[in-house]
Amino acid sequence: MLFPDVHSAASLTVSPDRVQHFTSDSVSLTCEGNFTEWRVRKFSEDGRLSDCWRMTGSTCNIYTSKSDTGVYWCESGSGEFSSAVNITVQNYYGPILVSPVHPVTEGASVSLSCSLKTQKILSNVFFYHNDKLIQNDTRGELKISAVSKSDEGFYKCQYSGRESAQSWMSVKGEQDQNI
Known part of the structure; x- marks a missing residue:
């Protein structure tokens, strides 16, 4: 599957700004651009495509578990895509x-x-x-x-x-x- 990586007016910001996160971390994925409707999409390790179900405006809030590992991107209501980013969730005990x-x-x-x-x-x-x-x-x-x-x-x-x-x-x- 090809992931969105386009010249676009849409962008995705991850906070905290890092690829790897611990289980039970609070992570925010915020869509930015001149659009009124947003959804954050995820392609998971097991090949499933899903949408963030905890959206507040243009921000998806995740309380991380191992199942949150995947590739994320923003999609506007008019079909604009941000570049895709990887998120990896690690168990609590490792670095x-x-x-x-x-x-x-x-x-x-x-x-x-x-x-x-x-x-x-x-x-x-x-x-x-x-x-x-x-x-x-x-x-x-x-x-x-x-x-x-x-x-x-x-x-x-x-x-x-x-x-x-x-x-x-x-x-x-x-x-x-x-x-």
Whole structure:
């Protein structure tokens, strides 16, 4: 299935702005654009298409469970689509990788970190890019000062022998920054 990824006046904002979330997190997905009617749609891991049933105006509010993992996008009443974003919900006891929901523009800086439900800032974290160890940082943060296309790929973190799920970080060219 092709997911909406179009040049559009519609956009989707995720709060908190990260791909991975813990079970029982409160997550808001807000549709933005010059439209009066919105729905947030989800394509789940098991191949089902569904709509957010807890919409307040243009915002879908989720109290996360594992079944909320999927691909989300906004659709206006007149048929405009936002780009799609991935949301992954992790069990309470493991670490999550804190990484941006939307593509990062080439040349921009980005920070990835590792977090536990009970502890936001960790030290002695291992970071992996496409399953290759790239950093063991005592600060628990991976900083990329100028992102390039080679930084695109799957990232995950490991803390105290436990790994996060992996998330895809997309990199777009500077000429595409208005998408």
